[in-house]
Amino acid sequence: MNTPPTRQADVVIVGAGLAGLTAADQLSRAGHDVVVIEGRDRVGGRIHTVEVAGVPVDAGATWVAPHHVAVRDLVSRFGCEFVPQFHQGKGVMSFGGKRKIESATSMAPWGMLDITRILNDLQKMVDDLPVSAPWEHPQAAQLDSMSLGEWLTAKHALKDTRKFLTMFSLVQWGAPVSDVSLFNALRYIKNLGGIEFMLTVEGGDQQDRVLGTTHSLVSKLADTLEDRVIVNSPVERITTVGDRVTVETGRHTIEARYVIVTASPTHRSTIKFTPALPQRHYGLSRSWRLGALSKAFVAYDRPFWRNEGLSGEGMSDNETVFLTFDVSPSADGPGILMVFCDARGFDAYDEDERRRRVVKHLVHMFGERARHAVDYTDFSWGNDVFAAGGPNPAVGPKAWTTFGPYLREPVGLVHWAGSETADETSGSMNGAMLSGRRAASEVAARLDAGQ
Template identity: 50%
Template sequence: MNAPTNVDVVIVGAGFAGLSAAHDLVEKGYSVRVLEGRDRVGGRVFTGEVAGVKVDFGGTWVAKQHTAIRELADRVGCTPVPQFTEGRCVLWLAGKRSTFNGTIPKLSPVALVNMARIQLALDKLAKTIDVDAPWDSPRAAELDAISLEEWLDRKRARWTTRAMMTIVSKVEWGCQTSDVSLLHVLRTIRAFGGFDFMMDAEGGMQESRYSETTQEIAIRYAALLGDRVHISAPVRRITQDADGVVAHTDSDQIAAKYAIVTTATEHRGGIDFEPALSELAQGLVKSWTLGALSKAFVAYDKPFWRAEGLSGQSLIDTGSTFGTFDVSPSPDGPGVLMAFCDPRVFDSHAPDVRKAQIVKQIIDIFGPQAAQPIDYIDQCWNTDSFAPGAPNPAVAAYASTLYGSVLAEPHGRVHWAGTETAGEWTGSMNGAVLSGQRAAADVAQLLLAPASYDRKKARS
């Protein structure tokens, strides 16, 4: 074991939260060390390649309002490109194919009215939620005591509405509607600025992506920190006393005045804390578990669906994939479709079986031309070593009101960041950046006035 290295702040995780915290602290004149368990930076953003085209295995889109991540990308010279939305979308529902324009599928008048009623009710309830502390919102206990599915039962949602809400749940929380509490759903809707905005491409959350990929933003941003960032350095243990903290990896010890941990809430449990986390904090780790979501990319010579007036976007209620987007680099090709995949019926199969499942569904959606892909690749996030699961936690009933209050509450000299800890834009890359900036500001304030920590500890 090497002799301890001393810095002002040790940061666990080199995703957007950790890198943002590190940059802010360095700009304030503090020394930092960023420790990343993976052999790469970026966390839940990760670049793959299909047919020579770089694609986003993880976080992909930014909205116009995501100023924090956009400013970061501008700083390192990455270029946003609009998500392709021209043409009709495809709906595959109960074995039948139809097309529609906009966000809401073409359904019967009765089904449309029912869907609109449910959406209006969700938006109305979401406006009552405090995104920074949803557990303190009016009716929080009531809203957290039921799942989204139970609420849909009470609201007499039709089967078509339930099918659409299941797709939404799989994309946003990586779970079934029965596995996420209504309060957590409402927090996300409020944080994203409403149901329509959450689901929209044009003018919404899926407005733009980056031609270089989002991990490239993280790679370039990390490069500015130089040798302050250490990869393949999983933190196994964090010890602390009144004078500081020590982060222990397999080969190093990093001593610091404070630590910022940016892992997903569930994966805080992979670190041994001394002193141990409080009972509430341990409950948070066990109950705020990540959902499950995977991705596949199928490439063709050209985006042939465009010639047929289709956008490449689809919604599908059965099978391995439940939605697609066109992420082709240009109209001239190659044509690339990104598919969201359900890990329960996808991840456990061999690669050739996974490919066959996805291509079959794309043929159903976009026609026989889809039978001749030139390349294929997928990413099964449940197999990830350091953050298996979906981008966001699937927070079940009662977990927010029981444990949410300690989500960002420091554990002594250990502070927390990560998109889950953000209020506005929680669950997005923008939220991750904001959370890192918030944690850095909190720690910087303590570094300026260390006595404030001692007074707070004396009161506890």
């Protein structure tokens, strides 16, 4: 008597992040009946808003690059606006506890030469790598046999070079260089447009933010689907019988012709598939683990660092804080620093200790005025209750060449999406949208063919 009623649809989409909502939007506008099932009590996935000093800020995905056309089209569609990432002034660097203002002499000449050498060598390998079916590259097995850290050791990278690449690895994959395959790093860099682009604000990967937050954009997209989006309903089972697939949660049962799963590869394993997925798909779930990245937001009356000629950008090898940006709404205040935190020196502590550690290092970076914060908040993706981890998979050695071919290979009536599956701008909001479009097109073709 307590069995939930069965709902009918053409396509069920698991996950109401940007990939899932994009797929649902495309299929719905093509005349197909869709239902989106989301386990969290909100839409957005790894796009999430928190508030500090009364200002909404992005705890998850934040930036939009100039060539992120899919996101820019969505912003235009809903009449939203962009705000440029604040970038005026000098940055602050701190390695080994020594603080320096960014300048031509902020790092020893041999240090800069070595960083340039290593980045150039990486980029040369990136240029020859295909983004589609990268495992077919003639050197794929060799490049995938070592971690990025092991490669740096083999290249005799200097200590500061290794620290710089560690920061780069933490912000991209939420993991140190020792945990990430060299091959994964190369493919990801190629996918996003190159190292220089990834490190650039104006004209690069961190150029713009959505005015308000990116979650406001996702909410507008979800609103167009009305009651076809169901939240707070984790999918427990997906069963295929003949030409129909049934998706079950504790509260809902939906029968459809196809399903698109947008959960990250590691979280696909939380769903019981009947019949079981091929074994290598489970190997993919085990090896394609997500990293862990945390953000803190510290608010002040005003962005005082601007008066000192500083941009609010900071780079550090501190065990807690490794990167900062100014996300203040205006020069009049409040001043807000967005702080990227290494989960290994952050997630295990309670909020008071996390705040103490963050503020202490901001005082080191930006001076005594940084001690007088008016508000603080943070978000640890590694401690997320529903689907821990982020921002991207920290794919270890040999995982790409072993399991990469199964990342988005359909299994019967089950198709896959999610930013990780994109061949272009993977790991970004734009990549998520492109993956949703690709999966929707795959399913639409089968629906239109009457399969």
